[in-house]
Amino acid sequence: xxxxxxxxxxxxxxxxxxxxxxxxxxxxxxxxxxxxxxxxxxxxxxxxxxxxxxxxxxxxxxxxxxxxxxxxxxxxxxxxxxxxxxxxxxxxxxxxxxxxxxxxxxxxxxxxxxxxxxxxxxxxxxxxxxxxxxxxxxxxxxxxxxxxxxxxxxxxxxxxxxxxxxxxxxxxxxxx
Numbered sequence: 515x516x517x518x519x520x521x522x523x524x525x526x527x528x529x530x531x532x533x534x535x536x537x538x539x540x541x542x543x544x545x546x547x548x549x550x551x552x553x554x555x556x557x558x559x560x561x562x563x564x565x566x567x568x569x570x571x572x573x574x575x576x577x578x579x580x581x582x583x584x585x586x587x588x589x590x591x592x593x594x595x596x597x598x599x600x601x602x603x604x605x606x607x608x609x610x611x612x613x614x615x616x617x618x619x620x621x622x623x624x625x626x627x628x629x630x631x632x633x634x635x636x637x638x639x640x641x642x643x644x645x646x647x648x649x650x651x652x653x654x655x656x657x658x659x660x661x662x663x664x665x666x667x668x669x670x671x672x673x674x675x676x677x678x679x680x681x682x683x684x685x686x687x688x689x690x
Contacts, residue, residue: 624688
């Protein structure tokens with residue numbers, strides 16, 4: 515699968531994203547009760563934030579997943595670990611589907627990681643999924659993430675994990 519990326523357009527994409535983030539499958543996204551205007555506002559804030567960016571992953575030109583990148587020195591993890599130069603935080607979300615494709619989510623996280631490592635300044639990707647999200651822990655491990663420790667964020671207990679460019683290449687064979 516070959517994916518392309520484009521920035522989220524908060525006004526144009528909010529209805530699509532609302533359906534994704536409020537679906538029960540997206541429980542770990544913590545927006546289950548969000549109204550359409552809440553989603554629009556959240557992505558307007560991200561669009562205006564120099565330390566946080568949202569992109570849609572496209573398959574054959576159609577939105578297939580959501581990716582967010584952030585600077586952990588300024589967002590999400592401030593005060594919870596000591597960021598290194600070149601650290602980039604990441605979230606991704608695959609939407610609900612009635613016709614699951616085997617290996618799709620693994621293809622998505624691989625594409626997300628390759629996208630992040632396209633930037634030569636990115637040395638390491640940082641994630642902080644909920645400790646209870648076992649499915650994403652397995653996906654993270656498959657692309658080279660190594661858990662460091664559990665941390666307490668305001669909204670959840672998270673598993674702080676890191677993936678270097680070298681670990682990504684070793685795990686996936688994808689040169690970034």
